[in-house]
Amino acid sequence: MKNLMSSYARTWAQHTGIQFATLSILSATLTVVAIVFVTSFNVNRIMTQWGTDIKLTAYLEDDKDLDFALLEKKIQGMDSVKAVEFVGKERALQIFNNQLKDITPEFLNEDLDANPLPNSFEITLKEQIKNSESYEVLTKQASLISGFEGIEDVSYGQSWLKNYSAFVSGVTTSGVVVILILLVGSLFIIGNSIRSSISSRKEEIEILELVGATRFSIRLPFVFEGFVTGALTSAIGLFICFFLFSWAKAIISQSAVLARLSETMQFFDYSFIFLFVLGGALIGGLGSFLTVRGINDGWSASQGAN
Amino acid sequence: MIQFSHVYKTYLGPVHALRNIEFEIDKGEFVFLTGPSGAGKTTLFRMISAYDKPSSGVVRVSGSSIDELNANTVAYFRRKIGVVFQDFKLLKDRTLAENVALPLTVKGHPQELIDQKVNELLDQLGLSHRKYQYPAQISGGEQQRVAIARALIHQPGVLIADEPTGNLDPQLSEEIMDLLESVNAQGTTVFVATHDHELVRRRAKRVIELAGGQIVRDSR
Ligand SMILES: Nc1ncnc2c1ncn2[C@@H]1O[C@H](COP(=O)(O)OP(=O)(O)O)[C@@H](O)[C@H]1O
Ligand SMILES: [Mg+2]
Numbered sequence: 001m002k003n004l005m006s007s008y009a010r011t012w013a014q015h016t017g018i019q020f021a022t023l024s025i026l027s028a029t030l031t032v033v034a035i036v037f038v039t040s041f042n043v044n045r046i047m048t049q050w051g052t053d054i055k056l057t058a059y060l061e062d063d064k065d066l067d068f069a070l071l072e073k074k075i076q077g078m079d080s081v082k083a084v085e086f087v088g089k090e091r092a093l094q095i096f097n098n099q100l101k102d103i104t105p106e107f108l109n110e111d112l113d114a115n116p117l118p119n120s121f122e123i124t125l126k127e128q129i130k131n132s133e134s135y136e137v138l139t140k141q142a143s144l145i146s147g148f149e150g151i152e153d154v155s156y157g158q159s160w161l162k163n164y165s166a167f168v169s170g171v172t173t174s175g176v177v178v179i180l181i182l183l184v185g186s187l188f189i190i191g192n193s194i195r196s197s198i199s200s201r202k203e204e205i206e207i208l209e210l211v212g213a214t215r216f217s218i219r220l221p222f223v224f225e226g227f228v229t230g231a232l233t234s235a236i237g238l239f240i241c242f243f244l245f246s247w248a249k250a251i252i253s254q255s256a257v258l259a260r261l262s263e264t265m266q267f268f269d270y271s272f273i274f275l276f277v278l279g280g281a282l283i284g285g286l287g288s289f290l291t292v293r294g295i296n297d298g299w300s301a302s303q304g305a306n
Numbered sequence: 307m308i309q310f311s312h313v314y315k316t317y318l319g320p321v322h323a324l325r326n327i328e329f330e331i332d333k334g335e336f337v338f339l340t341g342p343s344g345a346g347k348t349t350l351f352r353m354i355s356a357y358d359k360p361s362s363g364v365v366r367v368s369g370s371s372i373d374e375l376n377a378n379t380v381a382y383f384r385r386k387i388g389v390v391f392q393d394f395k396l397l398k399d400r401t402l403a404e405n406v407a408l409p410l411t412v413k414g415h416p417q418e419l420i421d422q423k424v425n426e427l428l429d430q431l432g433l434s435h436r437k438y439q440y441p442a443q444i445s446g447g448e449q450q451r452v453a454i455a456r457a458l459i460h461q462p463g464v465l466i467a468d469e470p471t472g473n474l475d476p477q478l479s480e481e482i483m484d485l486l487e488s489v490n491a492q493g494t495t496v497f498v499a500t501h502d503h504e505l506v507r508r509r510a511k512r513v514i515e516l517a518g519g520q521i522v523r524d525s526r
Contacts, residue, residue, distance in 0.1 A: 003411075010399065203395075203397075204397055206395070207395050207396075207397055207408070208408070208412065209380075209381070209384070210355070210384065210389055210395065211384065211385075211408045211409040211412055211456065211460075212381045212382065212383075212384035212385035212409060212412055212413070212460075213381060213412035214378070214381045214382075214412075215377055215378065215381065217412060
């Protein structure tokens with residue numbers, strides 16, 4: 001360990017410029033990775049919260065002979081249905097009037113006999129809307145229910161839900177793509193910095209081979225170097241991301257419309273932070289391992305003549 | 307200890323660097339390898355230290371066949387030999403003590419044991435007072451003594467030295483040869499390549515002479 005640390009210190013002494021550039025670029029890269037993570041993490045959080053509010057409304061035909069109880073039982077019996085609540089036309093009007101009262105009291109319709117509203121079922125699904133897949137489940141259930149006898153129409157805020165779920169899927173997918181690209185890039189950046197460390201220590205590697213150092217022990221300091229660089233830059237990235245996140249959250253909480261949103265926003269928990277730094281370290285170690293593997297094959301010194 | 311049988315080495319070109327090399331060096335011998343520049347001395351030594359493999363034939367050193375070593379086993383083989391070069395090959399950013407300690411450090415010996423052995427050896431070579439200095443701070447002759455100390459610290463059965471005095475003046479060259487002789491007197495097999503005939507003539511030792519990649523004389 002002492003040897004590994006002193007080897008790392010020597011790299012800094014020999015390549016202060018390259019080390020600094022590597023650290024800056026990687027920190028920036030991993031900041032973006034962290035931002036992508038925190039964004040999709042929060043979008044999913046908000047999604048899940050809102051997802052519980054999503055319900056289907058099945059409007060019933062205005063038919064006196066219709067057996068509400070039987071129909072309710074039939075819908076309740078569906079696999080994906082969590083709860084069904086019957087809303088009679090009188091209640092519907094009451095709710096409607098209550099809402100209207102606040103907005104345009106002059107249009108209030110107290111005449112229950114002329115009630116234009118149909119009977120309906122409020123149906124809650126077991127699944128929440130998180131992505132386009134669950135949106136498909138929703139549309140399938142909706143069309144199934146609308147096929148039942150006695151159902152006039154099924155409504156579930158079709159168009160906005162569709163956009164909403166597409167948005168969530170989009171955020172997740174592009175997040176994954178961006179993260180993959182950045183991580184592959186990080187591998188190259190670390191590999192490059194390790195390459196320069198190796199080239200300036202070519203002589204040292206030769207001498208170590210000469211005195212019988214194993215390939216493993218020759219590679220280890222470089223892999224360690226990548227590991228430390230990865231851990232350090234992912235920690236810095238998280239740090240910067242945390243400040244940006246707090247700043248964004250503060251701004252959102254100022255806004256009258258979005259203030260409630262800021263309460264839902266949350267930074268990573270400790271276990272994720274640990275995993276993120278560990279992941280950075282592993283990427284760094286892998287990047288340098290891939291580089292050093294191509295260089296030190298036990299016979300580096302055989303290239304140099306005496 | 308060292309055994310060459312029907313060894314050929316051909317580089318791309320083709321350059322026939324070694325042709326039908328056949329000799330044997332027993333345990334405890336002191337042998338010179340001589341010949342003009344380009345005769346193939348370094349090529350031969352690179353095979354003994356497993357930096358190269360013969361194009362054909364067999365090279366055996368300390369019980370290992372060089373041809374059969376792979377990237378993993380070559381390290382363990384090198385722990386059985388000691389190698390000295392013309393250009394010393396010391397690590398510039400390590401103290402002399404750290405340089406000498408290297409073969410033990412890579413074996414993972416405990417630090418106290420390493421310190422003790424390094425002190426003993428540097429004492430013998432009259433370099434104790436310099437152990438915390440760096441290679442650039444000492445003379446060429448002293449650097450070569452440090453390199454020899456490094457080649458001996460792990461008590462190898464055989465020490466090979468390729469032109470160990472090539473960069474040194476005659477006075478220092480003699481001192482290095484004296485040192486190698488005393489190493490040999492303690493039981494280590496020593497094999498020294500040099501194109502300096504004067505140096506060889508003053509010592510009554512076995513001489514293998516190379517010319518154009520072939521052995522032209524073996525005084526055994
Ligand atoms: N890596 C190589 N590729 C091609 N030719 C080489 C190589 N190394 C040595 N030679 C050639 O092999 C011959 C022997 O060289 P060398 O063993 O270095 O001789 P010496 O050490 O006796 O001066 C020379 O002709 C040299 O040019
Ligand atoms: Mg030579």
